[in-house]
Amino acid sequence: MRSHAYESAAERKWLKWSYLGIFIVMAFTGFGQMPIFKRFYISDVPGLGWSADFYATHYIHYLGAILLFVLLAYIITDYLIKGRSEFRLTASAYVRIVLLGGIVVTGIFRVLKNLPDVLFSPGFTMFIDIAHLGFMMAYLMAALVFLIFKSGWTKGIDD
Amino acid sequence: MNTSISRRTFLKGGLAAAGAVAASSLPLPSAVKGETGQELATLIDIRKCIGCEACVEACKEANASKFPEPKKPYPKMYPSRVKVSDWSDKRDDMDRLTPYNWVFIQEAKVTVNGKEETYTFPRRCMHCQNPPCADLCPWGAARKLKNGITRIDADICLGGAKCEDVCPWHIPQRQTGVGLYLDILPSLAGNGVMYKCDRCYNRLEEGKLPACIEVCPENVQKIGPRDEIIKEAHAIAKEINGYIYGEKENGGTNTIYVSPVPFEKLNASIKKGPGKPGLQPVEDSMAHADNLAKAMVIAPIAGIAAAAGKFFAASKKAIRSEEGKK
Numbered sequence: 001m002r003s004h005a006y007e008s009a010a011e012r013k014w015l016k017w018s019y020l021g022i023f024i025v026m027a028f029t030g031f032g033q034m035p036i037f038k039r040f041y042i043s044d045v046p047g048l049g050w051s052a053d054f055y056a057t058h059y060i061h062y063l064g065a066i067l068l069f070v071l072l073a074y075i076i077t078d079y080l081i082k083g084r085s086e087f088r089l090t091a092s093a094y095v096r097i098v099l100l101g102g103i104v105v106t107g108i109f110r111v112l113k114n115l116p117d118v119l120f121s122p123g124f125t126m127f128i129d130i131a132h133l134g135f136m137m138a139y140l141m142a143a144l145v146f147l148i149f150k151s152g153w154t155k156g157i158d159d
Numbered sequence: 160m161n162t163s164i165s166r167r168t169f170l171k172g173g174l175a176a177a178g179a180v181a182a183s184s185l186p187l188p189s190a191v192k193g194e195t196g197q198e199l200a201t202l203i204d205i206r207k208c209i210g211c212e213a214c215v216e217a218c219k220e221a222n223a224s225k226f227p228e229p230k231k232p233y234p235k236m237y238p239s240r241v242k243v244s245d246w247s248d249k250r251d252d253m254d255r256l257t258p259y260n261w262v263f264i265q266e267a268k269v270t271v272n273g274k275e276e277t278y279t280f281p282r283r284c285m286h287c288q289n290p291p292c293a294d295l296c297p298w299g300a301a302r303k304l305k306n307g308i309t310r311i312d313a314d315i316c317l318g319g320a321k322c323e324d325v326c327p328w329h330i331p332q333r334q335t336g337v338g339l340y341l342d343i344l345p346s347l348a349g350n351g352v353m354y355k356c357d358r359c360y361n362r363l364e365e366g367k368l369p370a371c372i373e374v375c376p377e378n379v380q381k382i383g384p385r386d387e388i389i390k391e392a393h394a395i396a397k398e399i400n401g402y403i404y405g406e407k408e409n410g411g412t413n414t415i416y417v418s419p420v421p422f423e424k425l426n427a428s429i430k431k432g433p434g435k436p437g438l439q440p441v442e443d444s445m446a447h448a449d450n451l452a453k454a455m456v457i458a459p460i461a462g463i464a465a466a467a468g469k470f471f472a473a474s475k476k477a478i479r480s481e482e483g484k485k
Contacts, residue, residue, distance in 0.1 A: 034297045035319035036348075039241055054295055054325050055444070062451035066458045073462025081470050111452050114445060116289040116410065119305060126299035126315065133297075 018071055026064040030136060032057035065107060072104070085157075092151035095142055102135035198288070198307035200385040200413040201358070201372065202392055203280060206399070207379040210264050210279030214371035214380075215253050218262045218283075221359060221370035225313065226250070226259050227352060229336030234345035241350060244318075244333040255434030256283070258334035258354035262371055265435070267428035269420050278418070278425065281371060281379070282436055283356040284309060284330045285405060285412035291444040292322035292331060301331075301353070307385065307413040310357035315339060318351035327409050327444055328436035331355040385413060392417050410443030 032051050037043045043052035050056045089097075109128045112118050120128070229247050236243070246252070250259040262283040269276055290309040293301040300316040303309045311322065311331060317340045323331045331353040340349025359369035367373065372380040381388070392403050392415045404416040416438075418425060426438035443449075 033295070035321045035324070040238065041240075054321055055447075058295060059447055059451065062448055062455070066451065066454050069455055069458035070462040070465070073459035074466045075462075077463045077466035078469075081466065108455075111455060114289075114294040114448060115452060116445070116449065119303060122299065122302050122312065125302055129297060129299045 015071070015075065018067075022064050022068050022071060026061060026068065027136065027140065029057040029061040029064060030133075033061070062111070065111070068104075072100075087154040088157055090151060090153060090155050092142075092146045092149075093153040096139065096146070096153070099135055099139040099142055103132065103139060106132035106135060198305075198385045198413065199363075199382055200286075200307060200388040200415055201369075202381045202383075202388045203414065203416045204379055204381075204395060205278050205280040205416060205418045207377040208264070208279045208281065209377055210266065211376065212253060212264055213374050213376060214281050215260065215262055215264060217370040217374035218356070219260065221362065222261060222357075225354075225357075227313075227334040227337040227354065229334060229351070230341075231336060233336040234341065236350065237346050243335045244351060245335055246332070247334065247336075255432075256330060256332050256355070256436070257434060258332050258352075261354065261356040263435075265429050267425040269424045269428050271420055276420075278420070280416065280418075283371075283414075284358070285328060285409070285414040286356075286358060287409050288411040288413065289409075289443070289445050289449075291325040291327075291409075294445055294448075295325050296322055304360065306360075306363065308358045308360050308363075310360055311353050311355060313338060313352045313354070316352045317343075317349035318353055319349060320353060322353055325444065327441040329433070330436060332434060388415055404438055408441040410445060 028051075031037075033054070035054075037048075037057075038052040043049055106128045109120070110132055113120050113125060113128070227247070229245070231247075233243050233245070244258075246257045246259055249257065253260055253263055255263055262281050264279050265282045267278045267280075269278065286307055286309050288307070290301070290303055292311075293303045293309050296302075297319070298315055298317065301309065301311045301322050316338055318333050318335070318338060320331070320333050323329050323333065332355065333351050333353050335351040338349070338352035340351065343349065359367070359371075362369060368382065369380075372382055381391070383391075389406060392406065395401065395417045396403050399417075399419050401417055401419045402421050404418065404422045405412040405414045416422070422438045429435070429438065431437045
C-alpha cells in the first residue's frame with residue numbers, strides 16, 4: 001500500500017496495517033467456513049478453539065467485511081478526491097483491484113443469500129460460493145507474486 | 160406395549176393402506192403442488208398420532224432410490240481423528256434419524272392433571288424459513304427451495320457435516336463412502352454425503368403429497384401454504400388450550416407442531432441425543448448475521464464520510480492559513 005497521496009506517514013502506515021490485518025482475519029475465517037479447522041487440528045492450537053465454531057467464524061467474517069467496506073470506501077474516496085492527481089496505480093494494483101472486486105461482489109451476493117426471504121437458484125448459489133473462494137485463492141497467489149517482485153500499488157505521476 | 164404393537168401391525172396392514180388410497184384420490188390444491196411458489200408448511204397435530212410408524216415405513220419406501228449405496232472398503236482418511244459414518248448395515252434402524260431413516264417416531268410420557276399420558280409424534284427436518292444448514296453450507300449443496308423445502312443435493316455434498324453442526328436440532332446424518340468426495344481427495348477432504356428429509360420434493364412436483372402425509376391413517380400431518388397452516392395451528396391451540404412449536408423456533412420453520420401439553424414437558428421426557436432431536440426453545444441462529452448484514456450497508460457510507468471529512472477539514476485549515484498570511 002505504498003502511496004503518494006496520504007498526508008502523513010502515520011496515515012499510510014495505519015491504512016496498510018489495517019488492510020493487512022482485516023485481510024488476514026477475513027482469509028482465516030473465510031477458510032474456516034469449510035469444515036477443516038477441527039479435522040486438521042487448527043482449532044486444537046491454544047487460543048484457536050473458537051475457530052471450530054462455525055457461527056463464531058461466520059460472525060467474525062461478517063465483522064471483517066464491515067471493516068473492509070469502511071476501509072475500501074475511505075481509500076476509494078481518498079483516491080477520487082485527491083490521490084489520482086498525485087499518483088498512478090501500477091499494473092499489479094489493477095490486477096489486485098479486479099480480484100478484490102471479485103471477492104467483494106461475490107461476498108455481497110453470499111450475504112444477500114443468507115438473508116431471510118432471499119433465494120437464488122441452486123446453480124447461481126453454487127457459482128457464487130465457488131467464485132468467492134476462487135477469487136480469494138487467486139488474490140493470495142497474486143499477492144505472493146507481487147510481494148516477491150516487490151510490486152507496490154502506486155507509482156509517481158511521472159514514473 | 161404389546162397392545163401398541165398389535166395396533167401398529169393392524170394399522171400398517173389396513174388403515175394405512177386405506178388412508179393412502181383415500182388421500183391419493185383427493186385433488187391437491189395448486190399451492191400444495193408447489194405450482195404457485197408459495198412457501199408450504201406442515202402441521203403436525205400430536206394428539207392424533209398413535210405411533211404406528213406407517214409414516215416411517217412410507218418414507219423409507221418412497222425415498223429408497225435416494226438412499227446411499229456406498230462402496231466398501233472405504234478410503235483411508237487422514238488424519239486419524241476423521242471417523243467413518245457407516246449406516247449401510249443398519250438400514251432398518253427406525254428409532255432415530257439416519258441416512259436411511261429420515262423420519263422417526265418420538266415418544267414422551269408426561270403427567271397431565273396427575274395422570275400419566277403417552278404422546279408420540281413424527282420427527283424429521285423442520286425445514287426452517289432461514290435454514291442455517293443452507294446458509295452456511297460452503298458449496299451450496301444444502302439449499303432452500305421456493306416452496307419452503309430445505310434439501311441437500313447428494314451429487315454435490317462432500318459430507319463435511321457442517322450442516323449437522325449448525326442445525327439447532329442436528330438433523331442431517333452422514334454416510335461415508337458415497338458422493339463427490341470420492342472423486343476429489345477422499346483421504347483429505349470430505350467424508351461422504353449428508354442425508355435428511357427433503358419433504359418428498361419430487362412427489363410434490365408431481366402433484367403428490369409427501370409419503371408420510373399420504374400414508375398416515377390418522378391424518379396427523381397436513382400440508383399447505385404457511386400462513387394457512389399457522390392460522391389453523393392457532394385455531395387448534397386455542398380450542399384445546401394447547402401449545403405450538405416451530406412457528407417461532409429458529410426464526411420460524413415450516414414444520415408446525417400443535418400439542419395439548421407444553422413442549423418443555425415433552426422435551427423433558429423424550430430421549431435426546433445423536434439422531435434424536437429435542438423440542439427445546441431455539442433462538443434464530445441467523446439473527447446476528449442478519450443484523451451484521453444491515454451494518455454492511457452503512458459501512459461504506461462511514462468510509463466515504465471519513466475521507467470526505469478529512470479533506471473538508473484539510474481545506475478549511477488551508478483556507479484559514481491563507482487568510483492568516485493575508
